[in-house]
Amino acid sequence: MAILHITFSLATQGSMKLAIRQHLLQRNESVLSVHDDFSIGPLHSLEERIVWLNTHIIKDNEDQQLYVDTYESWKKKIAELPCDVDVWVWYSQNTHEQIGLRYVMSEFIHKCSMVYGIDATDGLKHIQSHLDIRHTGELSSDMLMKLRPCAKRFSVQECQQLAKEWEDIKEHSSRLRLWKAGIVHVEEDALDTLIIATVKAMHAQQNEEWLLLMPMISTISAALDDYISDEFIMKRIMTIMEQGFIQIEGDVMDFHSCRVKYIDV
Numbered sequence: 001m002a003i004l005h006i007t008f009s010l011a012t013q014g015s016m017k018l019a020i021r022q023h024l025l026q027r028n029e030s031v032l033s034v035h036d037d038f039s040i041g042p043l044h045s046l047e048e049r050i051v052w053l054n055t056h057i058i059k060d061n062e063d064q065q066l067y068v069d070t071y072e073s074w075k076k077k078i079a080e081l082p083c084d085v086d087v088w089v090w091y092s093q094n095t096h097e098q099i100g101l102r103y104v105m106s107e108f109i110h111k112c113s114m115v116y117g118i119d120a121t122d123g124l125k126h127i128q129s130h131l132d133i134r135h136t137g138e139l140s141s142d143m144l145m146k147l148r149p150c151a152k153r154f155s156v157q158e159c160q161q162l163a164k165e166w167e168d169i170k171e172h173s174s175r176l177r178l179w180k181a182g183i184v185h186v187e188e189d190a191l192d193t194l195i196i197a198t199v200k201a202m203h204a205q206q207n208e209e210w211l212l213l214m215p216m217i218s219t220i221s222a223a224l225d226d227y228i229s230d231e232f233i234m235k236r237i238m239t240i241m242e243q244g245f246i247q248i249e250g251d252v253m254d255f256h257s258c259r260v261k262y263i264d265v
Helices: 008-024 046-056 059-077 095-108 120-126 141-150 156-171 192-206 213-223 230-242
Strands: 003-007 029-033 086-091 116-118 176-179 183-186 246-249 259-262
Touching: 003 008, 008 059, 008 086, 046 059, 086 095, 086 246, 095 116, 095 176, 095 183, 116 120, 116 141, 120 141, 192 213, 192 230, 192 259, 213 230, 213 259, 230 246
Parallel strands: 003 029, 003 086, 086 116
Antiparallel strands: 176 183, 246 259
């Protein structure tokens, strides 16, 4: 039986393709990635979403075109998918991949393919209990192969329920969603207090006036219970700068050279 693996990051897609090659499964298995971040931005319509992403997240024209091209490619491949292909959706317990799972289910609810899910967070509890991940892209190709026996087929009722949840989620007006043992809609500035506290703590620990932006974003990301993209964290840092709490020096498009300092107001 042919299998189509669906992932929610290019990192997971790459690791899955490597695993398939290493285990000589190329003839029967393929991988498709949903190139998006469902934890942020409006979900009601593609047009509204593209405008928001291009305004707040995607600054490069090539990346903007890549988003549209990838979306159109995804829709085309799903429309052309044969009935006899099993679909395996890889996800973990974070907002982005949980909403992604529901979006994918809405795409397959009227197709004849059988859909399976692999919850990497739950699967790791049984085979590698000490390993804690925030998203599936953190897993190696070897670990993905070890998780394959955890695949669970979704019943028709489960598929219908997940597809319905997608319809409910996309109608909500929130621009930020977090995972708290479930999907929670929050205000867009919900992370600002944590971001400011992290910047202040880094200043105190390092005793430096200016801090490099990339390590700061990494520290903020590590302090979150959920997976949130670096680009959204940067968007909030820029908003906090406009409010006068921090100052930025250098090219904000270059996370590795740009520097930030906290302003005690």
